[in-house]
Amino acid sequence: MxxxxxxxxxxxxxxxxxxxxxxxxxxxxxxxxxxxxxxxxxxxxxxxxxxxxxxxxxxxxxxxxxxxxxxxxxxxxxxxxxxxxxxxxxxxxxxxxxxxxxxxxxxxxxxxxxxRTFDIPGLAENARGMKTLAEAAYIRDHVISQLDLADASRDEEERASRLQFVVVGGGYAGTETAACLQRLTTNALTHYPRLDPKLIKWHLIDIAPKLMPELGDELGHDAMDMLEKRGIEVSLGVSIAEAGPDMVTFTDGRKLPCRTLIWTAGVxxxxxxxxxxxxxxxxxxxxxxxxxxxxxxxxxxxxxxxxxxxxxxxxxxxxxxxxxxxxxxxxxxxxxxxxxxxxxxxxxxxxxxLGLVVDLGGKDAVSRPLGLQLKGISAQVVARGYHWSALRTNVAKTRVLTNWTLNAVAGDDFVRTGFQSQKPATLRDFExxxxxxxxxxxxxxxxxxxxxx
CATH class of the missing domain: 3.50.50.60 (FAD/NAD(P)-binding domain)
Structure with missing residues (x-):
């Protein structure tokens, strides 16, 4: 048989x-x-x-x-x-x-x-996703390249558009992406003395009335407060009306010079x-x-x-x-x-x-393990402890722990690998x-x- x-x-x-x-x-x-x-x-x-x-x-x-x-x-x-x-x-x-x-x-x-995407003019051609390893590698190179190009440019309008970053999606993926990348660009400023820190701006937008509503009102407010204290502009009840290669139009009518649009608005x-x-x-x-x-x-x-x-x-x-x-x-x-x-x-x-964990980079985090509401360092310990324990092999656990330790001791680096530089970067191509x-x-x-x- x-x-x-x-x-x-x-x-x-x-x-x-x-x-x-x-x-x-x-x-x-x-x-x-x-x-x-x-x-x-x-x-x-x-x-x-x-x-x-x-x-x-x-x-x-x-x-x-x-x-x-x-x-x-x-x-x-x-x-x-x-x-x-x-x-x-x-x-x-x-x-x-x-x-x-x-x-x-x-x-x-x-x-x-x-x-998940919608029929928004220019979205398919100009938005980048955060669903695959290739997309994450591409976005890292792209963000660092914007700093490099802005630093080299003598055109103030070009410089302004390269230093504006928009993340669409106020769920876990979008919020953590905006938080982690904003921390990267902030830490990079010591290596780009020609750039005005006031020109670098991260925007997190979502059509929903609340940021990460699954967290509940208190933790959701805490997360939003952490982001805004770091200079991330959070706009709720807003989405994208049109996406161009160097300009993004919001549904509230605002037009933002921008060459980086990261789309994480659901799956x-x-x-x-x-x-x-x-x-x-x-x-x-x-x-x-x-x-x-x-x-x-x-x-x-x-x-x-x-x-x-x-x-x-x-x-x-x-x-x-x-x-x-x-x-x-x-x-x-x-x-x-x-x-x-x-x-x-x-x-x-x-x-x-069993609860929720949100790692916002550095010492910022919010967590709700088994109904217990945490924020700051204690929440970060829970968040990283949960992720570390969920990794299925000892090799992966060792690599992640080593990377976290190295980053905490040595800080970030700002190197573009160029691996994805010649690859079409649309959602359709990567996914x-x-x-x-x-x-x-x-x-x-x-x-x-x-x-x-």
Whole structure:
């Protein structure tokens, strides 16, 4: 009898946790486990702003998939671009560009999310994201290059536009990105004596009425107070009306000379979701509390791409797209996959939030572990302690701790690597949003290409 094939799509928090659990709980030889991942690492996304600001090196938060697994899982280097649930085939584009079909008996969809955008003139061409390691590396080079170019320029208008920076999105990603990069440009001033500190200005804007509303009023106010004391201008109830290469227009009518627009205004489910033609909830796959996709045999979905019901809150509430939920969903989904193989009942996902941590750089932070509200140094200790403990390998933990120590002792550096200087820097280019097939194309590929057996 052939061994059942379990295919996990996505090497993020949910996918990696699912594979780790499957490896631990399925006896060797009892099933084939495969993981589809475009990169050979799991990106520890919460620390991405610290890579953009140079506090951490990119390799520090790229946690090796091969170190974190037991080598029983076959890792397919590529990205899933379509799923034919009827034929039980996943269409994969390998990193070589070759398109192959992968058969499965059970599939766990954890393709994650992409940056959510809107139909704003100039946004697609001029905004930069903070969702991938390449984007963080690009933004770091770009911000430092603006300082270099402003320092060399004799044109006051050019200098002013290069020293204005706009971050859109008052959630965790946007707030931490603005805070970490503002700290970088402030510390850089001693190396740029020609630049007027008053000209360097960071703007954090969000259409919502509150900054990081999940924190609650008190901690949200504390975070905003920390940012404003450092000179970051926070504008709420405001978004972008138009984005140009050297000018940004706000929805309140303000026009700001600016050559750096960082867009972190939320996430949307991976386009892979649309290839199933299944029911969605605000763009995420509708799933049961057991994380199965109704009407699709052997299909599980979780993480950012799935609207997993939040049984603790009840009603129509779904779990937010956070790493904390994704990791725990991954473990529960693995248990349910095993339960289907053994003919046992499935378990519902239920989890209470353990709290929130926000690292604003240096001594600034706010945290709410288990309901306890902290700010300043104590919050920073909790935030960094949580992130450090969540890293899955000792190599990653050592690198991160070493980087933090080095930055605290030696300070920042202001070197442009140039690795991404010739690469198109749009959201589409970095996040490969054009890579996916239509449902019709998926069916054509599963019919035309030979299925691997």
């Amino acid at each position: 052939a061994r059942p094939r379990i295919l996990v799509v996505g090497g993020g928090f949910a996918g990696v946790e699912c594979v780790r659990r499957l490896e631990r709980r399925i006896p060797a030889g009892a099933a084939e486990i495969a993981l589809v991942a475009p990169f050979s690492y799991q990106l520890y996304l919460p620390l991405l702003p610290q890579v953009a600001s140079g506090v951490l090196t990119p390799q520090s938060i790229a946690v090796s998939l091969r170190r974190s697994q037991k080598h029983r899982t076959r890792i397919i280097p590529g990205g899933a671009i379509g799923v034919d649930a009827k034929a039980k085939v996943c269409v994969i584009r390998k990193i070589t560009g070759e398109i192959v079909n992968e058969r499965y008996d059970k599939i766990v969809l954890t393709p994650g999310s992409i940056t 949307a489910a991976s386009p892979l979701v649309a290839t199933l033609e299944a029911e969605t909830v605000r763009g995420r796959l509708a799933v049961t509390p057991e994380m199965t996709v109704p009407g699709y045999d052997g299909v599980f979905a979780l993480g950012d791409a799935a609207a997993v019901p939040d049984l603790v809150k009840g009603g129509d509430a779904v779990c937010p797209p956070t790493a904390q939920h994704a990791m725990r969903q991954g473990r529960k989904a693995a248990d349910n996959v095993i339960a289907t193989l053994l003919g046992r009942p499935l378990q519902q996902y239920r989890h209470r939030d 490969y949003t054009d890579a996916y097939l239509t449902p019709q194309q998926v069916r054509e590929h599963t019919a035309a290409l030979s299925v691997k057996v």
